[in-house]
Amino acid sequence: MAETVPVLDPAPLSAEEEAVALLRIAAEVEGAAMAQYLFAAGSLLPDVSLAVAGFDHPILSNDWYDLIRDIAKQEMGHLITVQNLLLSLDAAPHLDRENFPLESPLYPFPFKLQPVRLESLAKFVCAEAPREVPATDQSDFAEAVEQAKIVVGEVSRAGQVYERLFWLFQDADAPQQPWLSVKNPFPSWPNWHVDPAKMAFNQDRQAETTEWRGSDSGDPPDSAVYVLQVRDKATAREAVYKIGLQGEGPVGEPGVTHFDKFLRVYREQRALAQHAGAPAFARNQADDPSVGLNGPATITDPKALVWAQLANTRYQMLLMDIALAISVGLAGTAPGTTATRRHFYTWAFSEMVGTIKPLSAELRQMPLILGGSADGPLAGVPYELPNEHLPSNVTDQLQYLRDRVAESTNLRARIASTFAPTPKQKSLLTQMAGVDATIVDKLG
The missing domain is CATH 1.20.1260.10 (Ferritin, core subunit, four-helix bundle)
Incomplete structure (x- = not known):
């Protein structure tokens, strides 16, 4: 090579x-x-x-x-x-x-x-x-x-x-x-x-x-x-x-x-x-599932789409939590907030373990396209970022995190009112609501 x-x-x-x-x-x-x-x-x-x-x-x-x-x-x-x-x-x-x-x-x-x-x-x-x-x-x-x-x-x-x-x-x-x-x-x-x-x-x-x-x-x-x-x-x-x-x-x-x-x-x-009759080890998940328009694997199933949008939002929140956790010193709080360094890295783990992991479990079972067959391609967490660079200064990072929380709140409400979430999905939405409420309380 x-x-x-x-x-x-x-x-x-x-x-x-x-x-x-x-x-x-x-x-x-x-x-x-x-x-x-x-x-x-x-x-x-x-x-x-x-x-x-x-x-x-x-x-x-x-x-x-x-x-x-x-x-x-x-x-x-x-x-x-x-x-x-x-x-x-x-x-x-x-x-x-x-x-x-x-x-x-x-x-x-x-x-x-x-x-x-x-x-x-x-x-x-x-x-x-x-x-x-x-x-x-x-x-x-x-x-x-x-x-x-x-x-x-x-x-x-x-x-x-x-x-x-x-x-x-x-x-x-x-x-x-x-x-x-x-x-x-x-x-x-x-x-x-x-x-x-x-x-x-x-x-x-x-x-x-x-x-x-x-x-x-x-x-x-x-x-x-x-x-x-x-x-x-x-x-x-x-x-x-x-x-x-x-x-x-x-x-x-x-x-x-x-x-x-x-x-x-x-x-x-x-x-x-090479083994005849070997069972499938992986799901039929589409390459590069996306919430964007006209892509080769655009998610068009309405339920999967809104869940994927929520997953993107939580992924972006995770990245901001990491950035802020290492932008704030060991003592003190982020400017204009009551959030300490500990809050940011705690929220990061909440996203990794309590949000993105279960979101992945939900999305990889949802169809990619509207009206897709039972054996058709499945969706997944898109891990998408915006086209512009992520903010690099603390003030902009805090506002970015506030904006993502607002997006999360709207998407969660839409899922709850439109797509009849299962008990497991309701529990996940409640978990996210608790994290979001804490962030709003600390960031203002």
Whole structure:
């Protein structure tokens, strides 16, 4: 898989500017990966199993679900850690996703929501690949590259971004602990390193491990969710290295990295595809379900459409909760409100666990199109963002969150009055109403 040397536009004027530009790209990649992995995991049917010749274990849909969901959680930790790295360089948090230039080879592939199948797994394998794939995996990796190209063309490694970041955070060109094997992926780029005097900003704003239910830095990378603070160049290198241990670098242990895990699922999916009469492991969910007009997978079923609009609103609220949680210091409140940092990260978890997860469970059972057949394509959470950039200053972020709460209130009322929600759906709407009321009370 050839790697094209990218160009940053505009060209950075210092190592610090380059680091900020790459960290923004990393944030977009992590945020996109998290949404795509969650969508893929949600497409899986529960409790499906099959014994296949050549495997010493049954292939289990529940195992795939747990594995992909756990990877998505680790990507969430990476996203928060990247925010800490940005803050340490005195840059604003960055949670945009769809506004990046898709022509840049630094992005693994265009954002696309897909259920679990061979092509989507192939993309995940390629994006998470190390610089040097072990000999025992090279044949299957080459096949995955071909499968991915069927869908999207060349797929780039996310690891290039982190390799260059580690190099920038070194004190000089000589490798440093803890990643002595790292190689500068772009030696034609400027030969500079971050000035230690231009780091370690915003210590009171950086996300803490306990706030985001993260793991200790010494916990094993197989299961840890790393949320790491950055105090200097050494801790910046440690943060980048820890991310690399899990998914975006060539330093992970065999069987532990995202690459290894996705390659295992890819092999199992390939075996299922070759097994006559194998049961379906994933639902017939449409690629890229959308609330927009005239798209290839526009949701036209009225009930599914309003639920999908609500899901988009809650997803955007989640991103604002994260941004505000790291825009407010450890003490005090957000300007003009009674909301503390604790409120924002608590609301973020309410969205992740109490809202978006059950919304996904509802939407993946609803038809995509009006009058669709029982076996027709299903909808799902679109994870859509507005066309403009998300706000970057606290005042605008607070207003954005207020506006999304108003949208949520209107959509919930419409669902309740028009679409006869089930008892389970009523409970979910009540849960959201409670969160919204708290936000209104705190933000005014």
